[in-house]
Amino acid sequence: DAVDIDRVLEEIQQDEGMSHSRLMQTATGVREVSKQLQRRPIKRAVRNVMIVTKARDNQLVLLTKDLAQWLMSTSRYGSDLGVNVYVDAKLRRSKRFGAAQMIEKQPRFQHLLKYWSPDLCWSQPEKFDLVLTLGGDGTVLFTSWLFQGIVPPILSFSLGSLGFLTNFKYDQFKESLTKIMGEEGMRVNLRMRFTCTVYRNGKEGHDMDEAEQYEVLNELVIDRGPSSYISNLELYGDNELLTVVQADGCIFSTPTGSTAYSLSAGGSLVHPDIPAILLTPICPHTLSFRPMILSDTLLLRVSIPRNSRASAYCSFDGKGRVELKPGDHVTIAASQYPFPTVVKTGSDWFESVSRTLQWNTRGATQKGW
Amino acid sequence: DAVDIDRVLEEIQQDEGMSHSRLMQTATGVREVSKQLQRRPIKRAVRNVMIVTKARDNQLVLLTKDLAQWLMSTSRYGSDLGVNVYVDAKLRRSKRFGAAQMIEKQPRFQHLLKYWSPDLCWSQPEKFDLVLTLGGDGTVLFTSWLFQGIVPPILSFSLGSLGFLTNFKYDQFKESLTKIMGEEGMRVNLRMRFTCTVYRNGKEGHDMDEAEQYEVLNELVIDRGPSSYISNLELYGDNELLTVVQADGCIFSTPTGSTAYSLSAGGSLVHPDIPAILLTPICPHTLSFRPMILSDTLLLRVSIPRNSRASAYCSFDGKGRVELKPGDHVTIAASQYPFPTVVKTGSDWFESVSRTLQWNTRGATQKGW
Amino acid sequence: DAVDIDRVLEEIQQDEGMSHSRLMQTATGVREVSKQLQRRPIKRAVRNVMIVTKARDNQLVLLTKDLAQWLMSTSRYGSDLGVNVYVDAKLRRSKRFGAAQMIEKQPRFQHLLKYWSPDLCWSQPEKFDLVLTLGGDGTVLFTSWLFQGIVPPILSFSLGSLGFLTNFKYDQFKESLTKIMGEEGMRVNLRMRFTCTVYRNGKEGHDMDEAEQYEVLNELVIDRGPSSYISNLELYGDNELLTVVQADGCIFSTPTGSTAYSLSAGGSLVHPDIPAILLTPICPHTLSFRPMILSDTLLLRVSIPRNSRASAYCSFDGKGRVELKPGDHVTIAASQYPFPTVVKTGSDWFESVSRTLQWNTRGATQKGW
Amino acid sequence: DAVDIDRVLEEIQQDEGMSHSRLMQTATGVREVSKQLQRRPIKRAVRNVMIVTKARDNQLVLLTKDLAQWLMSTSRYGSDLGVNVYVDAKLRRSKRFGAAQMIEKQPRFQHLLKYWSPDLCWSQPEKFDLVLTLGGDGTVLFTSWLFQGIVPPILSFSLGSLGFLTNFKYDQFKESLTKIMGEEGMRVNLRMRFTCTVYRNGKEGHDMDEAEQYEVLNELVIDRGPSSYISNLELYGDNELLTVVQADGCIFSTPTGSTAYSLSAGGSLVHPDIPAILLTPICPHTLSFRPMILSDTLLLRVSIPRNSRASAYCSFDGKGRVELKPGDHVTIAASQYPFPTVVKTGSDWFESVSRTLQWNTRGATQKGW
Known part of the structure; x- marks a missing residue:
């Protein structure tokens, strides 16, 4: 079913006598297909969410806890429960994260709270429907390193000022995730690696x-x-x-x-x-x-x-x-x-370039008279 | 028949529930189609050749004459005659070009020698199977200006040192054109405009x-x-x-x-x-x-x-x-x-950058000890 | 009396057999002289002050009036009067500047308020002990143009943010001028022209x-x-x-x-x-x-x-x-x-470069992990 | 006798009431003194010449030998002998350099051939009237390192193409040194360190x-x-x-x-x-x-x-x-x-910049039409 690009490739191969203008039309068409693909949202259900953060940073561990609890407790897709959440296996025994306490309070979390390890990311990347990162651009680079093959969609939260790769604000995570996991779906940029x-x-x-x-x-x-x-x-x-x-x-x-x-x-x-x-x-x-x-x-x-x-x-x-x-x-x-990052608006990149690099902003040479 | 890109576009539109990994595969496939298109030669017969040069440059007019005579007299595609040649309408009465004399000597050229004007280029660009330019990069830019819509394949001869856009040597025009008009066909780069x-x-x-x-x-x-x-x-x-x-x-x-x-x-x-x-x-x-x-x-x-x-x-x-x-x-x-230029080898561009700009060649800073 | 550089030059000429180490010592000494000269204040009385501004800018004309009145009315150098003030001859009949009214109120200003013209600047630049400019860097460039030969010391007021050349704030003109016209004197940078x-x-x-x-x-x-x-x-x-x-x-x-x-x-x-x-x-x-x-x-x-x-x-x-x-x-x-500009502190230039150009400030590339 | 820069400094200090125009004149005069110093030749006799080269490079050792022999055997300054030559103490026992043989052939060299060590350069730099280097820019940098205090005039020979610092050709050493050790004397650039x-x-x-x-x-x-x-x-x-x-x-x-x-x-x-x-x-x-x-x-x-x-x-x-x-x-x-380098002509530096860096030479962007 659906789009069969292999067939298209085959047709091109066979078409020996393709004329110049036919070639040009095909080339233009292919570029159009490419643009359309970039713009279409993914609307599949997000049932397995992975969270990446710096397991040694106390503040980030607490924010991870809040995020995980909210994801597990907010009912989705017809269930009265939330979705599966994978956190870093290093947090399994972390007192600060407090997995045991969480499950004691909410026994239903028992089957939702899971742990990821680098091995799991390498062997079964398709397990994750969405990866959330908490931290700076460095955490996003670390996530890229975790997935050496196929990469799930990555949505990156920033705690302070937005970075080049961290384009969602943590303090708005509920609104952002509700949109993306709901009707609107998510649009991703396929960033080349x-x-x-x-x-x-x-x-x-x-x-x-x-x-x-x-x-x-x-x-x-x-x-x-x-x-x-x-x-x-x-x-x-x-x-x-x-x-x-x-x-x-x-x-x-x-x-x-x-x-x-x-x-x-x-x-x-x-x-x-x-x-x-x-x-x-x-x-x-x-x-x-x-x-x-x-x-x-x-x-x-x-x-x-x-x-x-x-x-x-x-x-x-x-x-x-x-x-x-x-x-x-x-x-x-x-x-x-490629590395698929969830986008917010079309001009994310320009905003981050102006904001973070001060590209072509303020400060000017001496003027004449 | 052949490749129907519109159908592909339609299929993508309809595929509402396309998963993330399916999207990634399709994107990769589309890029592959694009590469294949760039690499395939055009092998259609070249029956109408246009020549662009500076009509005021005496030396170039003489070279244009030689080129036109060779094209019209060299038998192609089963005929004992050559192909149609369009030269600048400004040369119609040029003594130096000597159209009348040419036809007097070879009456069979009468139906092969034709004239182009800017109007013809604008209204019927598909008339030309190949455009040859004689001169520098400026002549190529002028040719781009002539074709404000569809552009035929452009092959550019240089008289002296090769330029960025003039990648064929005039003194090898017979070998080059015989290849391109024959079994090998031509490969073009679709340069963006x-x-x-x-x-x-x-x-x-x-x-x-x-x-x-x-x-x-x-x-x-x-x-x-x-x-x-x-x-x-x-x-x-x-x-x-x-x-x-x-x-x-x-x-x-x-x-x-x-x-x-x-x-x-x-x-x-x-x-x-x-x-x-x-x-x-x-x-x-x-x-x-x-x-x-x-x-x-x-x-x-x-x-x-x-x-x-x-x-x-x-x-x-x-x-x-x-x-x-x-x-x-x-x-x-x-x-x-786009502007389709006939390419010679895969690394034309690197050669021209090194040769013409002296990019990263010769001249070095003072060394240490 | 005092420093006779011509004599020094003569001595160097005559010293035919100057040895290498003697030459090196002399060169070092000359550089020291040059540094000392840059650092020494000028403490001569400032009896004639010229003011340059844009005569068409209404706000600047009013500020010029305030400045002129203060200079003429503040007693200096043992007199109960202030100093001579030269303003642009274009202001002679300006209602906004109101020279006539000023003199009516304070008849003693009659002999203090004078007018400059480009001609006067060219022919008698030594008439002015100090030039004040009101405006931006452009006004300073205009002042340079007025003095095609010898240039009196230039002190430049800025109305808004300080510029590269306008390093004194207008709203502190009383403090600044009292220092410079008093015991402290002024230090100038001899800017090359x-x-x-x-x-x-x-x-x-x-x-x-x-x-x-x-x-x-x-x-x-x-x-x-x-x-x-x-x-x-x-x-x-x-x-x-x-x-x-x-x-x-x-x-x-x-x-x-x-x-x-x-x-x-x-x-x-x-x-x-x-x-x-x-x-x-x-x-x-x-x-x-x-x-x-x-x-x-x-x-x-x-x-x-x-x-x-x-x-x-x-x-x-x-x-x-x-x-x-x-x-x-x-x-x-x-x-x-050269163009002598009155300096405020030693690091005027660095401050203006950082402030005005945002040189090496704020905005940074993406960090690693 | 001669130039007493200390006295000039003193005079400047005392001249409390120096006027603005007097200050400007003095500043201009001081710059003139500085220029004159740069231009005047040193004509003292060159009686002690040090040679620096890479003692491990066989070819350079042979060239050093030739140079030393020529310096010791060419009569100068009224003597029928040449001048004292200091070579690297590492060459004292070098067979390739062959000091013993040299002296055997020419016993008069015994008192002329001497050896330098880094210690000697540090403690008695004024022993040398001229230092010759054989090698590349690295050898000149090494010479600078040898003289951490006062530096004698440095003349640098290049064996192949001239470098930024090696502006004399080895194969013309006789002409060059005859000029410099004779009536013409040498002019040096005092390069800042x-x-x-x-x-x-x-x-x-x-x-x-x-x-x-x-x-x-x-x-x-x-x-x-x-x-x-x-x-x-x-x-x-x-x-x-x-x-x-x-x-x-x-x-x-x-x-x-x-x-x-x-x-x-x-x-x-x-x-x-x-x-x-x-x-x-x-x-x-x-x-x-x-x-x-x-x-x-x-x-x-x-x-x-x-x-x-x-x-x-x-x-x-x-x-x-x-x-x-x-x-x-x-x-x-x-x-x-400073580091005094012997200059050849006024535009040494421009020549080396064009020649070595290809500064603004050859290679140009694509031209228009």
């Missing part, structure tokens, strides 16, 4: 070994890490040498990450809907190394030359520090597992 | 009047033109105020134009496959006005406030200078008429 | 004609003005070709002007004490044209090549638009007539 | 301890070193808080260093004659943190706040990595020991 794969230099005459693989939501950074020197980096696109990077390092950023490290290094602000890979050098040694924005259909590869005297280091969304030795390489490709 | 529409301030209580409309391939520039002052510019996206521009001016550039004026003003290099609108301010009055890359699904509008004391001026691909008075506005949207 | 001289292409075999000459406090801008094209500009330093500028234009800015147009075009912020000339291109056509900061000992010359097809246009502190035709040139040199 | 002093957080109630002190010719870099985090850095000028730096790090560069790391981080090019301190942030977290150029009369201090959770690390001309713990600080001030 990168699949980054590190390959180790195999033995002479053997293939490279695939070592680590990470999904990143913001950026992959390759720099000199704790070393004093950095190797030249060879950058390939679809197996062709594009350029050799002589710089303190190099950032491969998603549009989502364009407001983070890439911006500090001089990159442009890129709207998260754009399917692009930002290449932003860190302190390049040439004057002409302007940041570049590449198509997400490109398979990028960064190689450390075998004759390099220094290693380079990768970090993934600001975490991890994986050494790339001479002969190693790392590939970067648009992931088939 | 903008449709820019100027609206004049109608009378009180009336709607705005639509005045000029232009398709641009590189950029729309709004600046103070010959005036000493420039108005603040109000920038709206989908009818919401995004920001107020205080600057010498503002560039709205396509990815194709990212190597032109936008680059001078500090914009990033953007690969032409990316569906994006570059917003690059010219000498902004705030320190925080970093260039921004917007989704091409956005309808942009730049308004001159009614209480402004100054006008602003638009230029379209570096041409024209249309005054925007207080109360007027101009809209920018991705055009439904 | 440029002497810009336009030379016209004389007849074959003749010298160039000196045409206009201007002192600028902020910057000289050379751009295409109302023209669509701009010539390449040849830049010479001490008669050697430094570079050829291909750009929308070129800014030659003083450190004072580094917070104005040069900043918009990407220049650095330069402290006004630094003896330097900022060369900042406007939208340069090469990626490597980084702004450059030149020594103020250099004599710069910008030439329009004789074979250029376009003119260029100069503007001086944002005013005037002088055409440079092919063959003309303009020279820029540190002026022997 | 910084004195950087690290202070450790003393015990409660005690003063800070002065720890390390370094003279730098290019720059002081403060960054996170091998750590993953960096502290906020508090920047003080003359004991007033100027700003708080949130960035990957911060560069304090001399004008000489403006072509090195500061340039990579986005700083302007600054002519070495300008008495200025460049403050260039590395990947700042605010959009408005434009590089700033400060007066060299300022005493800068960078403090790590006591409550910071991370350390910062200093490196001096790219060397050393000194940890700054919370509570520590480092001061930066213009050194009283």
Whole structure:
């Protein structure tokens, strides 16, 4: 039933004699399909909600408790009970969270309150109909790290001022969730992630070994890490040498990450809907190394030359520090597992850019006469 | 027959209860369709070829003559004759071009040699199976201006060093055209254009009047033109105020134009496959006005406030200078008429960026010890 | 008596066999002299005060009246009267200023209230012991224009928020002026100006004609003005070709002007004490044209090549638009007539940069986790 | 005899009632003295020449040998012998250098060939009338490190292409040195250095301890070193808080260093004659943190706040990595020991900037039509 994209692909393949104008019409049509998909709400019932927060932050644990209780006690979808809530397994014995007390007071919560672990997120991501995060942008990045494959829709609450990724206010959680879990449904942005794969230099005459693989939501950074020197980096696109990077390092950023490290290094602000890979050098040694924005259909590869005297280091969304030795390489490709964030209004992004970065606001040069 | 994108759109509309994972699969499939379309060659017969050049440049007229003669005399598609060639109507009586002499020598050319005028390009663009340009990037921009609606595939010859848009060498035209008009067919990049529409301030209580409309391939520039002052510019996206521009001016550039004026003003290099609108301010009055890359699904509008004391001026691909008075506005949207350029290899763009801009090549800062 | 710098110069000339270490000591000593000079207050009596304001601004005229009356009526330097006040000759018959009424009420003002004209400023600048400006930075630039030779000390009042050049608050004028005209005296910053001289292409075999000459406090801008094209500009330093500028234009800015147009075009912020000339291109056509900061000992010359097809246009502190035709040139040199501004505290400049430009304040990129 | 700058200083101090115009004249005179000093040649006899090179580089050792032999054997200053030559003590027993053989062949060299050690450079810098370097810019930086106090004139030979600091060609050493050691004498640029002093957080109630002190010719870099985090850095000028730096790090560069790391981080090019301190942030977290150029009369201090959770690390001309713990600080001030480099022509610097950086050369954006 429903949309069969595979069939469409097949039809295109077969249509050998497609004329130029037919090709143009099809291309325009495909873009229209893409836009429609972005705009349509998801209206399925939300029966399993996961909550992610910093389990060590006392205040956040208390807010998590309030949120969980409200979700479990508010009747939904014809039942007089609420929905299943998964909280961090680290809270299982937390006195502050007080699971035992909660269940004592409300024995019906016994079957609703559950616990998630990183293992569960990796093995059964489809268990969750919605993930709520409480904290800052860092908590959202952590959530991306939890789901290395398919990602459920993510709705992020901010406690103080809204961030780039935390676009819902905690103190309005009841109104927001009632809308989303009800008739209105939710609309999501499919934020691109990168699949980054590190390959180790195999033995002479053997293939490279695939070592680590990470999904990143913001950026992959390759720099000199704790070393004093950095190797030249060879950058390939679809197996062709594009350029050799002589710089303190190099950032491969998603549009989502364009407001983070890439911006500090001089990159442009890129709207998260754009399917692009930002290449932003860190302190390049040439004057002409302007940041570049590449198509997400490109398979990028960064190689450390075998004759390099220094290693380079990768970090993934600001975490991890994986050494790339001479002969190693790392590939970067648009992931088939995007990161769906629940949106509030169409212009969330502009608001956050103006509010958080003070982009083009206040402060002006001296005027003439 | 063949691909029916409208049906796909319809199916998506109807599928009310589409689940999150189904939505994600469909989105991924649509992107795959889009990639396949970009990669497939057009293999239809090329029976009508238009040649664009600078009719006032003596050397170019002679080269046009050689090219036209070769096209008309080289037998194709089972005929012992060549194909129809349309040259600029300005050459009809040019001695240098020598149409009369050509036909005298080869009477069979009489029915093959034809003339194009701007009117013909506007009214019957589908007449041409292929357009060849002889000259620099400027000639390509002129060709874009000729075709304000549907654009035939464009193949651009360079006489000296290759440019950003002129990626075929004139002295290899026989090999190149024989391939493209033969079994191999041609692959095209659909370069985005903008449709820019100027609206004049109608009378009180009336709607705005639509005045000029232009398709641009590189950029729309709004600046103070010959005036000493420039108005603040109000920038709206989908009818919401995004920001107020205080600057010498503002560039709205396509990815194709990212190597032109936008680059001078500090914009990033953007690969032409990316569906994006570059917003690059010219000498902004705030320190925080970093260039921004917007989704091409956005309808942009730049308004001159009614209480402004100054006008602003638009230029379209570096041409024209249309005054925007207080109360007027101009809209920018991705055009439904992209500009299809015939590509040579997959990495044309990188080569031209390195070669022409010296991007990240030669010249380095002082090294340490 | 006192410091005889000419004698010092002579001594240096004669000291043929000066050793390396002696040279180094002398150089260090000279820099020390320069610092001491900057720090020492001027304690001479202030008997003649000039007030500059916008004579067409009604509010400013009233404030000028208050200021003038206070200066004339507050007894100073042993007299029971105040000091001489020069106001704009345009106010002579202004009803709002009401000179006649003032004198009627206080006949003693008759000999104290005087009028300045641009002519008087040019011919007898030493008449004024202190100039007060009321208005914005534009009024200070206008004052610089009035004094094309020697400039008296300038104290600038701001009515609203303080500007880069307007560092005294009008509503505290009594306290400020009482200090400065009293025991404390005033300390001034000698802000560099440029002497810009336009030379016209004389007849074959003749010298160039000196045409206009201007002192600028902020910057000289050379751009295409109302023209669509701009010539390449040849830049010479001490008669050697430094570079050829291909750009929308070129800014030659003083450190004072580094917070104005040069900043918009990407220049650095330069402290006004630094003896330097900022060369900042406007939208340069090469990626490597980084702004450059030149020594103020250099004599710069910008030439329009004789074979250029376009003119260029100069503007001086944002005013005037002088055409440079092919063959003309303009020279820029540190002026022997600096612009002395009365300072309040040592860190005036930093405060104004943070306050007015929001330099490095508020607004930050997305944080990691 | 000769110039007595102390007397001039004294005179300025005493001249209590110096008028404004007298002050301006004196200031102008002092600048003139400064210019004259820069331009005058040193003509003293050069009797002791030190050679610095990389003692491990075989090729350089051979070139050093040639240079030393020529200097010792070419008769100068009325003697039939040459001058004293100091080479690196590491070469004393080098077979490749072959001191023993040299003296065997030419016993008169016995008293001319001497050896320098870092200790000698620190304790008796005035022993050397001229220092020659063979190698790249790194060798010049090493020479600066050798002389932490007074620095003799430095003449730097390049073996391949000229660098920013290596402006004499080795293969023309005879002509160059004959000129400089003869009638023409040498002209030097006094390149500013910084004195950087690290202070450790003393015990409660005690003063800070002065720890390390370094003279730098290019720059002081403060960054996170091998750590993953960096502290906020508090920047003080003359004991007033100027700003708080949130960035990957911060560069304090001399004008000489403006072509090195500061340039990579986005700083302007600054002519070495300008008495200025460049403050260039590395990947700042605010959009408005434009590089700033400060007066060299300022005493800068960078403090790590006591409550910071991370350390910062200093490196001096790219060397050393000194940890700054919370509570520590480092001061930066213009050194009283500048670095005198022998100049070839007036425009050395422009040539090296164009040649080495490709500043504003070749490579241009796409042109219009």
